[in-house]
Amino acid sequence: xxxxxxxxxxxxxxxxxxxxxxxxxxxxxxxxxxxIVLVGVGxxxxxxxxxxxxxxxxxxLTISAGAARNAGxxxxxxxxxxxxTEDDADALKEEMTYAAAIAVNLSGRxxxxxQGNNTxxxxxxxxxxxxxxxxxxxxxxxxxxxxxxxxxxxxxxxxPDVAETLFGENVDPIGLTIKINKIQFxxxxxxxxxxxxxxxxxxxxxxxxxxxxxxFLAGKTSIxxxxxxxxxxxSIDFAKQEATSILxxxxxxxxxxxxxxxxxxxxxxxxxxxxxxxxxxxxxxAIAGISLLVGGIGIMNMMLTTVTERTxxxxxxxxxxxxxxxxxxxxxxxxxxxxxxxxxxxxLLGWGIAEGVTRAGLVTSVVTLPSVALAFGxxxxxxxxxxxxxxxxxxxxxxxxxxxYE
Numbered sequence: 001x002x003x004x005x006x007x008x009x010x011x012x013x014x015x016x017x018x019x020x021x022x023x024x025x026x027x028x029x030x031x032x033x034x035x036i037v038l039v040g041v042g043x044x045x046x047x048x049x050x051x052x053x054x055x056x057x058x059x060x061l062t063i064s065a066g067a068a069r070n071a072g073x074x075x076x077x078x079x080x081x082x083x084x085t086e087d088d089a090d091a092l093k094e095e096m097t098y099a100a101a102i103a104v105n106l107s108g109r110x111x112x113x114x115q116g117n118n119t120x121x122x123x124x125x126x127x128x129x130x131x132x133x134x135x136x137x138x139x140x141x142x143x144x145x146x147x148x149x150x151x152x153x154x155x156x157x158x159x160p161d162v163a164e165t166l167f168g169e170n171v172d173p174i175g176l177t178i179k180i181n182k183i184q185f186x187x188x189x190x191x192x193x194x195x196x197x198x199x200x201x202x203x204x205x206x207x208x209x210x211x212x213x214x215x216f217l218a219g220k221t222s223i224x225x226x227x228x229x230x231x232x233x234x235s236i237d238f239a240k241q242e243a244t245s246i247l248x249x250x251x252x253x254x255x256x257x258x259x260x261x262x263x264x265x266x267x268x269x270x271x272x273x274x275x276x277x278x279x280x281x282x283x284x285x286a287i288a289g290i291s292l293l294v295g296g297i298g299i300m301n302m303m304l305t306t307v308t309e310r311t312x313x314x315x316x317x318x319x320x321x322x323x324x325x326x327x328x329x330x331x332x333x334x335x336x337x338x339x340x341x342x343x344x345x346x347x348l349l350g351w352g353i354a355e356g357v358t359r360a361g362l363v364t365s366v367v368t369l370p371s372v373a374l375a376f377g378x379x380x381x382x383x384x385x386x387x388x389x390x391x392x393x394x395x396x397x398x399x400x401x402x403x404x405y406e
């Protein structure tokens with residue numbers, strides 16, 4: 001049987017009943033577009049997180065409270081482990097030789113109000129060096145100073161997003177008073193927006209003096225994290241070993257396996273978070289893949305119906321010399337072609353939706369050629385797998401029985 005004849009027959013059969021073929025392909029279209037969009041969302045999350053962490057540089061260490069066996073970054077939020085103190089930070093400042101700067105923070109979430117506006121956001125108690133280490137730049141006003149810390153000043157530096165939430169647009173909040181957990185704080189600065197969805201936590205944060213946070217808000221002297229800026233990227237491993245050794249001595253712990261803190265480099269954070277988002281991407285892809293499976297079942301159902309409708313045609317072809325392979329190939333090509341067309345439409349639709357939600361700012365979705373190729377390849381494979389049984393059934397029909405079929 002000539003290839004030209006196979007495709008001519010395929011075209012005739014698929015487009016002879018446009019409604020049935022279209023509805024059958026719809027399952028593949030939905031499945032493919034779902035895979036493209038959801039995998040894109042997962043990859044977008046990975047890219048945003050990696051970009052956000054990398055923007056802080058490759059020479060920063062994050063020391064978090066909590067047992068070292070708990071892999072991954074600690075939240076650093078109010079109510080988390082309290083095994084780090086300012087004495088630990090002081091010991092690091094005095095003894096580390098590979099540190100260019102060291103700063104601490106104590107974080108928690110509190111209700112913040114200004115007149116009739118309110119929000120619940122992250123409050124970070126910290127010290128002057130924090131701005132340098134975390135690459136925080138000021139849009140207006142000043143950051144926390146040593147004088148603010150020593151005098152327990154009730155002052156606050158706002159991220160641009162939380163400032164807009166509380167005061168509205170085109171309002172200079174410097175000098176105005178907000179209430180954090182019903183305590184009055186004077187606004188002394190607004191940070192520069194870092195832009196992009198990955199930095200929204202920084203743009204929505206509020207910074208206050210560490211001493212003020214400990215005494216008036218958190219009611220505790222422990223800290224959430226210690227940030228260490230290594231002298232350069234090449235000395236990050238030495239700085240990590242040095243910090244670990246100093247803190248083990250400070251806490252009276254003999255073995256690193258028993259440490260009640262975590263020392264993580266930027267590379268560790270990227271690896272840990274990328275692993276989490278990769279698992280999320282896989283889960284989203286698997287969920288979307290279910291619709292592909294449903295689409296494949298729809299194709300098999302249609303092909304089985306087609307075999308029944310064309311039983312006499314099959315018998316006539318076999319009676320005049322068509323081989324089993326010819327019949328099998330014909331039906332297999334029809335199933336694969338249907339999947340191919342549906343897959344192409346699905347890829348274009350999914351790509352368009354992913355681009356649309358990204359441009360609309362709803363969520364970041366990154367579509368890559370490997371993910372498109374994978375989705376398209378899986379769809380084609382489904383067409384072959386679910387088209388095989390109907391094709392085999394058609395090929396095994398006996399000519400005499402097929403011709404007598406009513």
